[in-house]
Amino acid sequence: MANQEEEAMQGEEMRRGTWLEEEDERLVSFVQLMGERRWDALAKASGLKRSGKSCRLRWLNYLCPNLKHGQISVEEENIILELHEKWGNKWSKIARRLPGRTDNEVKNYWRTHLGKRLAQVQGKSQYELGKASGDFVFENKIESNSKKNTSYEISTTHDHGSVEDIWGSCSWDNSSEASGISSADFALTSSPYENRLSDWISEYSSDIQSQMNYNNDCFTIESASSSYPECWSTTPDYSYSWDCSGSLWDMN
DNA sequence: AACTGTTGCAACCGCAACTAT
DNA sequence: TATAGTTGCGGTTGCAACAGT
Numbered sequence: 001m002a003n004q005e006e007e008a009m010q011g012e013e014m015r016r017g018t019w020l021e022e023e024d025e026r027l028v029s030f031v032q033l034m035g036e037r038r039w040d041a042l043a044k045a046s047g048l049k050r051s052g053k054s055c056r057l058r059w060l061n062y063l064c065p066n067l068k069h070g071q072i073s074v075e076e077e078n079i080i081l082e083l084h085e086k087w088g089n090k091w092s093k094i095a096r097r098l099p100g101r102t103d104n105e106v107k108n109y110w111r112t113h114l115g116k117r118l119a120q121v122q123g124k125s126q127y128e129l130g131k132a133s134g135d136f137v138f139e140n141k142i143e144s145n146s147k148k149n150t151s152y153e154i155s156t157t158h159d160h161g162s163v164e165d166i167w168g169s170c171s172w173d174n175s176s177e178a179s180g181i182s183s184a185d186f187a188l189t190s191s192p193y194e195n196r197l198s199d200w201i202s203e204y205s206s207d208i209q210s211q212m213n214y215n216n217d218c219f220t221i222e223s224a225s226s227s228y229p230e231c232w233s234t235t236p237d238y239s240y241s242w243d244c245s246g247s248l249w250d251m252n
Numbered sequence: 253a254a255c256t257g258t259t260g261c262a263a264c265c266g267c268a269a270c271t272a273t
Numbered sequence: 274t275a276t277a278g279t280t281g282c283g284g285t286t287g288c289a290a291c292a293g294t
Binding site: 054 | 265
């Protein structure tokens with residue numbers, strides 16, 4: 001059998017196209033009930049005549065409560081431009097740096113607003129502007145890079161030497177005691193990549209507990225009374241790294 | 253007012269990567 | 274280890290809304 005969707009299509013006519021309000025409501029209630037997983041099972045259980053794939057897309061691109069629905073701001077536009085220049089058409093990767101924005105939204109925005117404009121300015125085709133590169137994951141690090149505002153980046157080092165973020169970055173004011181950062185500040189955390197990374201951080205962060213604690217979905221940083229206050233307040237280029245052999249998926 | 257072209261965006265498709273059994 | 278099922282990604286399409294004539 002090719003897949004369950006095809007089978008379902010043969011047995012029963014699947015709905016396509018624009019979602020109705022009732023369908024949205026039903027989908028939301030079943031996602032709350034069953035979680036953001038097993039979309040095929042969810043689609044069947046809900047009685048929606050939609051494929052699991054369609055349900056997933058509708059949730060991630062429109063119904064998910066973490067989403068922003070307003071206009072893309074100038075700041076966000078600048079980030080898109082900068083990251084597209086750096087990574088090419090890696091829409092999901094770019095979207096992870098824009099909390100509340102989806103890959104589809106970023107992609108559409110690029111195509112309708114930025115791509116054309118940039119192509120005109122640079123005299124290049126959108127295809128030429130869309131080249132990407134890179135393959136990853138061997139070393140990961142958390143680093144701080146400012147005296148007053150500490151910024152941590154969970155990043156990965158390419159085997160050709162360049163470093164890229166894989167989970168966004170976050171900053172806060174050092175003056176507040178024991179600051180807490182939600183993983184929501186980094187990016188959406190619904191994909192297996194992020195979930196696995198979250199597990200992975202939980203496992204590997206044990207040797208940096210003195211500076212940073214990770215509890216389920218929340219980072220907390222020790223205050224100035226910690227045993228390594230200089231790491232965060234006086235050494236701008238401080239960098240802590242640890243090795244993780246294999247890929248993000250290789251958890252054994 | 254009616255028609256045509258353009259734009260913006262939601263949704264779909266195909267495929268590759270990953271997971272579960 | 275093999276393979277069927279699931280998920281995520283990037284490219285593409287379809288269509289409603291809007292602008293121009």
